[in-house]
Amino acid sequence: xPGTQTLVNELVTKLKKRRVEGSQETALLTAELLRxxxxxxxxxxxxxxxxxxxxxxxxxELLVAANPVELAVGNIVRRVLHIIRDEDFSVATSSAGGxxxxxxxxxxxxxxxxxxxxxxxxxxLHAILDRTPDSEKxxxxxxxxxxxxxxxxxxxxxxESWKLKHDVIRAVNELIEDINSxxxxxxxxxxxxxxxxxxxxxxxxxRTVREFLCAAKEKRRSFRVFVAEGxxxxxxxxxxxxxxxxxxxxxxxxxxxxxxMISRVNMVVVGVHAVMAxxxxxxxxxxxxxxxxxxxxxxxxxxxxxxxxxxxxxxxNPQVLLNEMRCPSELLQxxxxxxxxxxxxxxxxxxxxxxxxxxxxxxxxxxxxFITDMYDHSNKLKINGLFGFLSAGHSxxxxxxxxxxxxxxxxxxYYSADDLDLQKRSTS
Amino acid sequence: xxxxxxxxxxxxxxSDTVPHQRNPPDTLxxxxxxxxxxxxxxxxxxxxxxISAYYQTRAAHHAVVTGDWLAQAQAAIGRDPDDSTDTTVAxxxxxxxxxxxxxxxxxxxxxxxxxxxxxxxLAAVIRNCQATTMxxxxxxxxxxxxxxxxxxxTSISLTAGCDLFMRYVTRTSAxxxxxxxxxxxxxxxxxxxxxxxxxxxxxxxxxxxxxFIFDGxxxxxxxxxxVVFEVLxxxxxxxxxxxxxxxxxxxxxxxxxxxxxxxxLDVPVKLLIDSAVAYTMDEVDMVFVGAxxxxxxxxxxxxxxxxxxxxxxxxxxKPVYVAAESYKxxxxxxxxxxxxxxxxxxxxxxxxxxxxxxxxxxARDYTPPQYLTLLFTDLGVLTPSVVSDELIxxxx
Numbered sequence: 001x002p003g004t005q006t007l008v009n010e011l012v013t014k015l016k017k018r019r020v021e022g023s024q025e026t027a028l029l030t031a032e033l034l035r036x037x038x039x040x041x042x043x044x045x046x047x048x049x050x051x052x053x054x055x056x057x058x059x060x061e062l063l064v065a066a067n068p069v070e071l072a073v074g075n076i077v078r079r080v081l082h083i084i085r086d087e088d089f090s091v092a093t094s095s096a097g098g099x100x101x102x103x104x105x106x107x108x109x110x111x112x113x114x115x116x117x118x119x120x121x122x123x124x125l126h127a128i129l130d131r132t133p134d135s136e137k138x139x140x141x142x143x144x145x146x147x148x149x150x151x152x153x154x155x156x157x158x159x160e161s162w163k164l165k166h167d168v169i170r171a172v173n174e175l176i177e178d179i180n181s182x183x184x185x186x187x188x189x190x191x192x193x194x195x196x197x198x199x200x201x202x203x204x205x206x207r208t209v210r211e212f213l214c215a216a217k218e219k220r221r222s223f224r225v226f227v228a229e230g231x232x233x234x235x236x237x238x239x240x241x242x243x244x245x246x247x248x249x250x251x252x253x254x255x256x257x258x259x260x261m262i263s264r265v266n267m268v269v270v271g272v273h274a275v276m277a278x279x280x281x282x283x284x285x286x287x288x289x290x291x292x293x294x295x296x297x298x299x300x301x302x303x304x305x306x307x308x309x310x311x312x313x314x315x316x317n318p319q320v321l322l323n324e325m326r327c328p329s330e331l332l333q334x335x336x337x338x339x340x341x342x343x344x345x346x347x348x349x350x351x352x353x354x355x356x357x358x359x360x361x362x363x364x365x366x367x368x369x370f371i372t373d374m375y376d377h378s379n380k381l382k383i384n385g386l387f388g389f390l391s392a393g394h395s396x397x398x399x400x401x402x403x404x405x406x407x408x409x410x411x412x413x414y415y416s417a418d419d420l421d422l423q424k425r426s427t428s
Numbered sequence: 429x430x431x432x433x434x435x436x437x438x439x440x441x442x443s444d445t446v447p448h449q450r451n452p453p454d455t456l457x458x459x460x461x462x463x464x465x466x467x468x469x470x471x472x473x474x475x476x477x478x479i480s481a482y483y484q485t486r487a488a489h490h491a492v493v494t495g496d497w498l499a500q501a502q503a504a505i506g507r508d509p510d511d512s513t514d515t516t517v518a519x520x521x522x523x524x525x526x527x528x529x530x531x532x533x534x535x536x537x538x539x540x541x542x543x544x545x546x547x548x549x550l551a552a553v554i555r556n557c558q559a560t561t562m563x564x565x566x567x568x569x570x571x572x573x574x575x576x577x578x579x580x581x582t583s584i585s586l587t588a589g590c591d592l593f594m595r596y597v598t599r600t601s602a603x604x605x606x607x608x609x610x611x612x613x614x615x616x617x618x619x620x621x622x623x624x625x626x627x628x629x630x631x632x633x634x635x636x637x638x639x640f641i642f643d644g645x646x647x648x649x650x651x652x653x654x655v656v657f658e659v660l661x662x663x664x665x666x667x668x669x670x671x672x673x674x675x676x677x678x679x680x681x682x683x684x685x686x687x688x689x690x691x692x693l694d695v696p697v698k699l700l701i702d703s704a705v706a707y708t709m710d711e712v713d714m715v716f717v718g719a720x721x722x723x724x725x726x727x728x729x730x731x732x733x734x735x736x737x738x739x740x741x742x743x744x745x746k747p748v749y750v751a752a753e754s755y756k757x758x759x760x761x762x763x764x765x766x767x768x769x770x771x772x773x774x775x776x777x778x779x780x781x782x783x784x785x786x787x788x789x790x791a792r793d794y795t796p797p798q799y800l801t802l803l804f805t806d807l808g809v810l811t812p813s814v815v816s817d818e819l820i821x822x823x824x
Contacts, residue, residue: 128592128625128754130618278802278811314802314809316640364811405813417808 004037008059015066015073023072023273024207027179027308030063030076035172038080038165048164049088056080061422069324069358071274071282071311074422078312080172081419087167178373182306183208185373187215189401193302193371198223198266201258201299204230204284205239206271208304212371213269214246224249226265228258230284232330232356255286262293268301272362274311275303277411279364279404282315282322285357291366300368307374310407312415315361319421322361328354364404371401374410480771482542482583482720483791487680487773489538490652525556527572528579539654543589543755544623546576550593551619554612562601562611569597582771582791584721584729588758593619595822629753629806630655634662637716637751637804641668645713648673648705648741651731652682653718655751657689659804660716664693671696673712677731678702679775702733706740715741719752722805723760724819726797726812728752729768732790738799747801754805757819762794 011033020026034056041055060077067073186208194200194216200223202209213225225248229236236252243250253261262268268290272283281287281303294301313320331354343351402410530552534545553572559565573590580586597615637659641647647670649656663670672690674697677683687697700708715737719728728734728750738748762768773791781787797812804810807818 277809314639318639318642405811408811408814409817 004040007033007036008062012062012066015063015070018067020070022207023070023309024179024182024306026067026070027072027076028176030073031080031172031176031179033063034059034077034080035169035176038172039169041165043165049084052084052165052168053081056084057419057422064422068319068321071313071320072308074313074319075274075308075311076175077422078415078419079175079308080168082414082416083171083175084168085416085418087171088164091164091167179306179308182308182373183211186304186306186371187211189371190216191219191221193267193401194221194223195266196221196223199226199264200224201226201228201262201265201268201290201294202239203228203236203255203258203268203270203287203290204233205235206304208271208306209269210239210242212304213243213248217246217248224251226251226253226261228253228255228286228290230286231255255289258290259293259296262297262299265294265297265299268294268299270301270303272303272305272309273359274309275305275370275407276315276320277312277407278314279367279370279407280315281305281362281367282359283362285360288360288362288366291362295366301366302369302371303367304371307372307414310372310374310410310414312411312420322359324358326356326358328356331356367404369401370404370407372410374414480582480773480791481580482586483680483771483773485535486682490680490682490685525553527553527576531576531579540623541626541654541753541755542583542585543592543753544626546586546589547593547619547622549576550590551616554616554619561608565612566594566597566601569594581769584758584760585756588721589755591759592755592822626753626755629755630658631662632806633751633753633804634658636809637749638663638666638668640714640749640802641670643669645670646673646711647671648675648709648712648715648737649686650675650683650715650717650734650737651677652686653751655753656716656718657686659751660690660695661693664690664695671698673698673700673708675700675702675705675733675737677733679773682731702736705737709740709744709746712741712746715746715748717748717750719750719756720792721758721760722750722752722756722803722815723758723762723794724816725761726800726803726815727762728795728800728803729760729762729792730795732793735765735793735795735799738795742799748799749802749804750800751804754807754818757815757822759819759823765794768792768794 011029014020014029015026020029037055037059038052041052043051056077060074060081063077064074190212194213198221200213202213202225216223225243227236227240227243227250229252231254240250240252270283270287270290272281272287274282276282291301293299311320315322337352337354345351527549531545531549534540534548535542537545540548550569550572553569554565557565557568559568573594576590577587596618600611600615633655641659641663647660649660649672660672672687672695674683674687674690676699677686683699687699690697698708717728717730717734717737719730721729723729741748760768771791772789775787775789777787797815800812802809802811803815810818
């Protein structure tokens, strides 16, 4: 435990001091920390899932409080919690499958568990009459755990506890793999979306977008890119240099020129900071203008995002900080305001303020399509969410293209409803 | 689609040729002015559908009514069992059991939701039935549920509740149970518990919506919805500072009742007439409505005036939030306002209206999903597109 405590403190400090840049980095660090927390945790034979969940939640709370604006931290914590619940359920059902229990109530119980469905899906209309009013929040895990533990032998118990941790760690490793490889998966889909002789517009600098465009270039599509520079950091310049070095014809424009140039553009592709549960996105400041320009000229607005950016919260949720104010010195050049910055009015309030917000919220109506490497897990419905932006040449099995209104399904697959509020401890 | 002709002139000609085919619903005392009878002459002559029993019940519970209007309403509800004839189930024991009676007695309690009353009535059917196998039980339940539905075709939560229970029964019977009696008792137990589930659903919805109510906000509500009232009550009890604009909600004026209740909770309330909604919409931060039913497209069917408010809110970019329990999801897909079973309610203008003048007496309207922002249900906070997903899962 002392080992994990120092690790946790390290990451918390890094997050507080904003030494970690970028959601992918943050997501990877969080996932690795949670993996070490889980592996070093001593799990009691009963209620193992509960202990794991409690531990992960407490660490997660600290991490989220350290940097509330970086939503990727909360996302990864909730993913891991969901993984724990999922693995616990499959351990419980697999041990129910083996073993011979013939009593009627056992049959009834097992049947009830199966009929109610896995806990990874949020409560559904399907199971409305199965819900008992007082044990609404009782986890399937603890219920199954208790009853099956009682019947098993002690050797089985130890084997099961080891199995759960092992499974959870394996799944967290897969999650880390996914985060690492998300760029390649997303970039694979670029060749279907980018046609010959198209003009694309992008905003600021996003690694996902860079990989996306370069992959299409590899496949011999010829197209041009307009890059909006993304004041005040001007990261668009770096992206433009990159793309130019790889042989793409690039044009740099200012953010204010987007409306002027949008009529010449065929498609807008951007990377974002986070995707919210209603399909809205949080992106670099100025993105909302680009989205509005695209809507005005009926240009498709495509968002590329890795799985660590999908957030199960709504933007109205008080836990979600939509914006962060950065240092105003990024706007000012060489002390040009230094003479009037100190001027105050009679009450001591400075007359000249400089504000530097970091993010913008784009509502879901303005987004045409999401490209991710996540796919819909449910085997009941093969809904393919590529609406609104299909041209005749595309195959219908583009794995990761989704409508903003489809976010709820991805969230239901990857997150559990119980984990949305990391502060809540007891069942309410 | 209900019978209507594209030209109102043709309508008038047809009504003139049909000699006095007024079917006043079972000799109501004609205290209400003539437009009421004129209205039902022009409608499809179908006595049971003239007054919606569902809206009558709601009015009886929540509206501000005059004494004699209330008497009419009570009379209308009381007449329902007389209208439908073969509703008795299992009269072998000699005592006639009417599921409609049972339902009406449950429905009269103001705190109980329609669907809960329906499911309780069906539970009573199970209890009183003499079947010995699951198939027989299912058949009897189907008969009872059909008669309940036909008794009041306008109530969506009634239909949805019955369907939900029937699907649950079918699913339960598909699982192996050693003992028929244990299955039966389980069904009865689940049905009784459903009432608690429904109350719990309201509390879940109230909790989910707390995040969306911030200090200093102004909320516009329409009509009296028990769920919305629970939401506002919870917010007031957690000491949030907000104010409420309440529309009057003609014709049953349930908004007045809601403003009464809110004033008791010390929430600043402002009453508006229905026409003042657009005038005050710029001060409003969000609109909260309940729903009588949530349809497959993600739209809602609610008291008359909801569509208007949603349109105004949408044009001024204000979010419209709907609070509805999940058992109100119905397998309907109205294509326009008239594409539903007409649910009429009598409107009292206070002055006699000349007989030549028609009155639009529909009690509800349909709000399409593009005007709604989010739905708060006990399944979580949903966007309107999720509703069809849930319904497909249930009925697949």
